Amino acid sequence: MGNRLRHLWLDNRKYFFAACLLFFGGALIGYFQAPVVEDMVDKMMGQLKEIAERIKDNGGGPLAVFWMIFSNNVFSALMMMALGILFAFFPIIGLLTNGVLLGFILFKYSAMGVSPWVIFSAGILPHGIFELPAILFAAGVGIRLGVLSLRSVGVLIQPHKMAQLKNDWYDTLKQFPVAVLTVIVLLFVAAIVESTITPTILKETVGQQLQQLNLLK
Secondary structure (H helix, E strand, C coil): CHHHHHHHHHHHHHHHHHHHHHHHHHHHHHHHCHHHHHHHHHHHHHHHHHHHHHHHHCCCCHHHHHHHHHHHHHHHHHHHHHHHHCCCHHHHHHHHHHHHHHHHHHHHHHHCCCCHHHHHHHHHHHHHHHHHHHHHHHHHHHHHHHHHHHHHHHCCCCHHHHHHHHHHHHHHHHHHHHHHHHHHHHHHHHHHHHHHHHHHHHHHHHHHHHHHCCCCC
16 A cells, blocks of 8 residues: 555656645735635635534534535545546636635734734644645646646647557556545544644634634634
8 A cells, every 4th residue: 555655646746746836826816915806705705604504503513513524625625636637627726716715814814913824823734734735636636637638639639649648547547546545534634633623722822812803702
């Protein structure tokens, strides 16, 4: 299994780094161009509020929070992986929009006098250590599929590259189940941390400040 994971990383690392650039590029846009993207973020925040309401409807306990976070993240990650085959459109858009959302949130905290670095360290980093690599890797696999789709179109005018393309498709699809399992395991751990440890760290560090701003119940 260790050898499979090693090859999985080596074969996908350049797509992972491309995913990182897109995500952090989106975060920079969200932070430095917050007024421009505010309408888009409001719609995304509405979706997050719906998720929060569903958690409350399920009792609001740690188990309900865990399951909602885990199922939502797994669905989003697998969609970016699978739909990447459509010329990488969905993972690219997903990375940019999620990056914009993160940057916008950090900007809003900063505007209210709360250090965005503290919010990131206390409210995102504990579970983000597992979640962000999983999401970025899933999107990277999706981008890899999209590149292969583009190459499949290009081979129509360069048929001599067909053999290499077939090999690359074979290698990618052969690794796909391991990639899915890796992403799910990372997101499982992330959901446990986010539903139990992250709220505690957030309350202990900036809980009083957020309560004063009516941002933390």
